[in-house]
Amino acid sequence: MLFIGFIHVVWEATISKSDFCSRAQLLTGVECAKKTRRLEDALMAINQTTRFLRPPSEYQKVVDLCENAQNCFTKITCEDGHDFVADVMDNFPACEFYKFYTTEFSQCAERLLSQTSNITCLDTLFNAKQTIRFNRCKQWLDIQPCIYDAIYEECNFDGNSTDLVTRYSETARDFYRSMYCEPKPERINTIDIEYEIIGLVGQS
Structure with missing residues (x-):
């Protein structure tokens, strides 16, 4: 290489x-x-x-x-x-995200996987046959508000879904960079809670 x-x-x-x-x-x-x-x-x-x-x-x-x-x-x-x-x-950069994804987020990930037929953004996130019709960076950013909401709603196992959303947002920026996207801080509102997402700007 x-x-x-x-x-x-x-x-x-x-x-x-x-x-x-x-x-x-x-x-x-x-x-x-x-x-x-x-x-x-x-x-x-x-x-x-x-x-x-x-x-x-x-x-x-x-x-x-x-x-x-x-x-x-x-x-x-x-x-x-x-x-x-x-x-x-x-x-x-993907190393930190995958470590989080396979440990503290794994139970939530399995739960989200079970909901792909009900929530469109989860289908985009996990479905092997999903056609990436747009720039991957843009599509990733477009589904993030929905992903945050899904984590908050579906993964409140011990009353910690807010913490999971926060940790996801912190490590997802590393996954975003691994796609050769360029994070830029931006804030969004989701379920009345304001989170600072990974840099939500598409790759130019």
Whole structure:
């Protein structure tokens, strides 16, 4: 992959100029790049679909690969490696969303999946045969107010649906960025509660 090759080049350049990073740290960076490539391949595989999201269980492999890469990069402790690590992981914003989606949001996701025949925006979100007729960024933004309402109404399991909407909005911006969209803060009103959504602006 070109991106992984770029990681190798940048990492070697970082180390070569560094007075703080050892040869051992360089080798660690190379090993982390390999883990990152496996993560990139997995993300590309699950993104080859017309729907936005699948059932939570289908993302567990990706979540595991995200954690493997993140754990590897924590071993790069030299001073000049900090910014490099942050920049690399910033290229995989979907990791945080999928972690949330497969853990604290999984029960809600399963509930929403059961309602796709009743709520149009959920059909758009989950249906494998849904035709993406518009720019993906715009369509994602268009369905968000309805998704927020659905979470609030359908996922109040322990009286925590408001918290779920908030956490969803915080991590959904990462999913939005993973589609190469550009978030921009905007506020909407939904069910009389005002939330700051991910950047609700379509990609130009």
